[in-house]
């Protein structure tokens with residue numbers, strides 16, 4: 001009824017005279033750790049330990065949510081942070097559980113692997129004395145050819161066969177244990193793959209605006225956000241990339257339907273070449289994959305200062321998250337109004353424009369929300385600021401947001417607001433002008449390298465195949481004994497030995513509900529009047545006749 | 549087409565409800581019959597389950613195999629049908645040990661003189677058959693609703709939570725009907741199954757309903773079909789698996805002499821051992837599919853989001869479900885763990901699947917935010 005666990009418990013050491021208590025303790029702990037029960041408890045703990053990671057915001061998934069959580073729960077958050085709750089899946093407690101589980105796993109599969117290899121090499125065991133005690137049992141007329149014929153029949157059905165004189169034992173379904181071991185070993189390999197990826201892998205995210213002046217080359221500094229594994233050197237694979245064209249299509253509802261980016265890639269040592277990639281089909285370069293995650297608009301804004309010098313900004317505006325792609329951003333000109341003669345910078349005459357871009361502005365005000373993600377009626381709302389942008393203070397400011405502290409302490413003053421359509425310009429109070437020249441698309445990129453990926457893929461395949469073998473294959477044995485011929489027929493086993501019999505017994509070694517049926521067919525094949533064995537659909541019925 | 553689909557869903561819900569009522573009628577009548585007739589036949593099955601060997605010792609073992617798959621009509625009526633060789637595609641054999649009752653097959657055919665009890669029994673039988681018929685009709689309507697929805701949207705109907713729950717529950721009911729063909733004596737579990745169906749489909753309709761919209765670009769991939777179809781299929785089987793699991797727990801309590809409320813419901817259920825085995829077969833069959841589905845999801849996530857696994861809430865809960873089901877299979881293979889405990893793990897596993905279906909979409913925000921709520 002239940003799985004027959006044929007693995008002898010951890011081989012008992014020869015009893016010693018003076019058992020070292022420490023060693024005994026160690027051995028006992030190891031035995032405990034590698035027991036199925038412990039594995040079960042650890043599995044359960046692992047499931048529970050994964051829950052906080054889905055309930056609490058995670059830095060790896062969404063750092064802003066963690067920041068919000070801090071604001072909302074100023075007392076609780078630091079405590080949670082100390083126990084690693086915002087990085088639950090790399091926390092000490094989570095790691096401890098899975099490392100223990102995998103130790104247990106290795107401790108569990110190693111002896112089983114050894115036993116299984118031994119079992120694969122060994123011949124099926126000798127035929128037990130009392131076959132009628134086994135779950136399946138039948139007596140049928142012996143086939144012509146005796147034990148050899150029986151063995152042949154079994155072999156043809158892909159049983160492993162051992163002939164011991166007048167007895168044949170056979171076993172089938174080794175694939176079950178093989179599958180089980182492949183499955184469990186693959187799990188270890190998955191972990192190795194993950195570890196490889198986190199040691200030797202790296203990734204970085206950035207925005208890339210279209211245009212030749214915005215080429216991006218793969219160095220650490222070029223990423224807004226990057227993570228390099230501890231074993232990654234400084235030399236990221238060298239390539240440069242320029243966004244030539246971006247194509248996004250939307251449904252009438254504004255829902256995105258399709259994104260595609262056309263780029264020119266210049267890999268180290270190669271000629272520049274055109275490539276394209278889209279969501280679901282990343283650009284696979286040598287040593288790095290480039291994924292397209294999102295897109296937006298970078299308004300091109302030209303400011304002409306008091307000295308008549310113009311500067312242009314094409315900084316990405318970030319989506320506020322609505323379906324119409326309303327975007328916010330900042331065009332900052334810290335070098336504005338520098339006297340070209342003296343080169344002297346007047347820190348109170350820096351300029352910045354806080355912007356709200358609507359690809360499809362409504363017909364009437366308020367102009368605060370775009371109606372559609374493509375540029376059907378583009379409108380750029382700007383608020384102009386003059387003063388000290390606070391960029392020299394050593395505190396790194398965001399390129400996407402105005403430093404509000406400077407506004408609050410009066411060093412930066414608002415000097416007016418205005419909506420501009422493409423091509424329009426606005427003359428400020430000091431005679432300087434700002435123009436909205438149009439937009440360029442930008443894309444959000446994630447560039448990654450994960451050397452563990454191949455191993456992950458291979459071990460995942462092993463996981464599934466092993467599991468199937470383990471769950472669907474059944475291990476079973478059959479034993480056959482040629483019975484001593486009845487008295488009066490001294491030539492038992494001869495071609496004409498009508499009364500010689502063969503005793504067949506079967507033992508499912510793991511749960512195998514269909515075993516009776518299989519056994520019946522087998523018996524029919526063995527006892528069959530040679531020739532048609534194994535293909536006779538009426539086999540069970542015939543076998544029964546034979547038994548009577 | 550879209551409106552037609554919505555109507556079909558409503559009608560299907562009603563028909564599931566009717567099927568549930570018919571099952572309840574069968575239950576009620578069956579229980580009164582049980583009072584009238586001593587030694588209900590299924591008790592015999594209980595005794596014989598798992599005892600292939602006992603049967604085999606006194607007669608030629610071959611007979612067991614021969615009886616397998618054949619089971620006469622009388623056998624079936626007596627609720628002792630033995631063998632289905634394979635379940636859903638032939639990978640898992642759940643054979644005669646499920647209710648291997650060759651010896652009692654003939655004995656339990658009801659030979660008592662026709663009387664009130666007999667008539668009630670016949671009515672109960674009729675109620676049960678009607679219930680199964682209604683379930684089949686509801687399932688057909690359910691399928692039609694899915695097909696029309698898919699046609700209206702011009703894609704597979706798995707784009708949001710509403711469609712997802714509808715598909716999962718359809719898989720559940722389809723698998724149930726398949727199981728019934730193999731093992732008609734399980735029919736009484738239909739009360740639980742139809743209850744689950746009514747709850748799920750009605751929740752989908754009343755709470756989760758979303759108008760048809762096309763897929764977001766991230767879903768626009770053949771991995772969508774591979775990943776989602778296997779997830780849906782495995783979830784449907786898990787859904788079905790929870791029915792014999794719950795029935796087993798009740799029946800096992802009943803067989804141990806418990807006579808308080810939920811256990812009394814189990815009076816007329818098939819023997820506990822058979823239910824337990826069916827629970828295992830269903831889970832053993834769907835676990836590798838689920839494993840594959842999660843892996844397919846990881847492969848897709850690599851292509852779409854740049855990482856195979858990112859502990860997004862949906863991914864996290866799939867991981868939890870996977871670990872819990874692995875725990876169930878382990879527990880069942882560990883001799884020192886009681887079958888009751890193992891079966892509770894299976895039920896817990898399904899709760900985590902439900903959490904992923906509903907909870908994650910409602911409570912959390914992640915990359916998998918296609919719920920449409």
Ligand code: HEM
Nearest residue numbers: 003034035036039101104105108180187470471874877881
């Ligand atoms: C990483 C954690 C583990 C997972 C996810 C896992 C999962 C599984 C699954 C799904 C099965 C079912 C396959 C079957 O029934 O043949 C299984 C079987 C098995 N596992 Fe594990 N396992 C883990 C760790 C372990 C450990 C640590 C041990 C040893 C203590 C172990 C020993 C076994 C054995 C002996 C079986 C075979 C049971 C049988 O033959 O029915 N596993 N495991």
